[in-house]
Amino acid sequence: MARRGKAKERRFRLAAPDGQAFTLVDRGARGWQLEATIAGHGRIRESVGRGSREEATRRAIERLGQLERVAASPFAPTITRAAAELIVAKVKEGRAESYTGAMEGHLRNYILPHYGQNTLVSAVLVAEHTRFKHILGEGDLELRTCNRVLTTLRQVFKYAEEKGYCEPQLFPRNFREDPQEAAERWHLLEPEDIGTLLAHTDDELRPVLGYIANTGLRIGTALQTDASFIDLRKRLVHYPASALKGRRAHTVELNDAAAAFLAEALEASPGNPFPFSYWFVARRWVGIRDEAGFPGVRIHDLRHSFVSNQLAAGTPIHVVRDMAAHRSLTVTALYAHHTDEARRAAAERVQITVGEKAQRDAATGTFDTRIDTKRKTPGTKPGVSSAKPVGHEGFEPSANGLRIHCSTN
Numbered sequence: 498m499a500r501r502g503k504a505k506e507r508r509f510r511l512a513a514p515d516g517q518a519f520t521l522v523d524r525g526a527r528g529w530q531l532e533a534t535i536a537g538h539g540r541i542r543e544s545v546g547r548g549s550r551e552e553a554t555r556r557a558i559e560r561l562g563q564l565e566r567v568a569a570s571p572f573a574p575t576i577t578r579a580a581a582e583l584i585v586a587k588v589k590e591g592r593a594e595s596y597t598g599a600m601e602g603h604l605r606n607y608i609l610p611h612y613g614q615n616t617l618v619s620a621v622l623v624a625e626h627t628r629f630k631h632i633l634g635e636g637d638l639e640l641r642t643c644n645r646v647l648t649t650l651r652q653v654f655k656y657a658e659e660k661g662y663c664e665p666q667l668f669p670r671n672f673r674e675d676p677q678e679a680a681e682r683w684h685l686l687e688p689e690d691i692g693t694l695l696a697h698t699d700d701e702l703r704p705v706l707g708y709i710a711n712t713g714l715r716i717g718t719a720l721q722t723d724a725s726f727i728d729l730r731k732r733l734v735h736y737p738a739s740a741l742k743g744r745r746a747h748t749v750e751l752n753d754a755a756a757a758f759l760a761e762a763l764e765a766s767p768g769n770p771f772p773f774s775y776w777f778v779a780r781r782w783v784g785i786r787d788e789a790g791f792p793g794v795r796i797h798d799l800r801h802s803f804v805s806n807q808l809a810a811g812t813p814i815h816v817v818r819d820m821a822a823h824r825s826l827t828v829t830a831l832y833a834h835h836t837d838e839a840r841r842a843a844a845e846r847v848q849i850t851v852g853e854k855a856q857r858d859a860a861t862g863t864f865d866t867r868i869d870t871k872r873k874t875p876g877t878k879p880g881v882s883s884a885k886p887v888g889h890e891g892f893e894p895s896a897n898g899l900r901i902h903c904s905t906n
Contacts (some may be wrong), residue, residue, distance in 0.1 A: 529553035583656040588881045603649040620656040630669045644671040686802040697789040704762035711755035713803030747822045
């Protein structure tokens with residue numbers, strides 16, 4: 498039996514008695530949907546139930562009037578106002594500056610750009626939260642960061658609910674976070690691949706992306722780079738704790754390429770080398786990666802690739818940990834299983850073979866495997882060799898006839 502296709506939606510453009518334009522969408526069995534753009538609310542999409550077109554029109558006009566009255570009220574709180582009141586309350590509770598600073602960053606960089614600074618708290622639909630979570634998950638952020646942004650969003654609306662600014666709302670669950678599963682989803686690029694990406698980048702964004710690729714910084718930290726942090730003479734950039742995700746000060750060593758990209762950015766913008774917002778870079782990045790032939794690669798994968806390439810080049814893991822500002826070696830070790838070539842080179846570097854003397858003894862039959870080569874006191878037990886111990890005091894002597902051959906190839 499042939500499967501029926503989705504019924505085509507019918508749209509009706511109408512106007513309320515006060516002149517407010519709106520659209521009614523007939524979605525069949527799912528009922529009618531109201532679409533309109535209202536000052537203070539932005540563009541809304543809201544279900545107005547089932548029934549005839551006349552009934553749906555009446556309910557839509559009533560809902561528009563309700564939203565317009567709320568928007569006209571001088572006491573109608575916006576998301577920005579509710580968020581500001583929440584942060585003030587957290588400061589009065591004695592919360593750490595790093596805690597409230599992280600909340601402000603979530604609001605400024607992710608929540609307010611999506612919902613709108615002047616959007617009323619009472620006008621936000623539950624479905625918008627689900628849409629926001631979907632956009633976060635499809636973006637360039639780690640799952641842990643996404644979950645923290647969702648936590649800040651919940652706190653803002655829970656505070657608004659307690660103050661009577663809006664009705665109780667349901668929020669989507671956090672993203673499932675498993676470091677091992679996350680590591681399997683990384684896109685690790687070779688230096689040549691990153692060079693191809695930079696070749697497809699325009700002159701405006703190439704310095705910041707090249708700087709990230711050569712330092713392993715997160716994009717949020719890179720965009721906070723200030724001229725006062727930079728010491729080009731010593732090739733160092735000192736980042737304060739407030740600029741890093743882990744809230745710990747970090748110093749970046751600049752290689753030749755990183756110093757060149759940073760100098761190019763400072764020439765264009767002396768005070769703030771990277772005067773961009775996260776969303777501005779993220780939107781442009783999609784076109785860059787697709788044009789270069791790397792669909793699905795995130796900006797954060799430049800950081801993953803930096804750590805992986807450093808380990809593959811033989812950089813000690815504790816040094817890579819410090820370069821990436823990881824809290825522990827456990828995090829850095831997640832990249833270790835991606836460096837098969839480095840492990841293979843290490844296996845070839847140290848090889849243990851049977852020594853020539855042991856081969857000659859085995860050929861003549863004079864090699865006695867019963868001799869205990871460990872240190873013994875002569876004459877302590879019958880049948881045990883009374884040979885003098887070999888080696889220095891406190892050390893086990895080397896095995897008889899064995900030789901370690903080290904190859905540096």
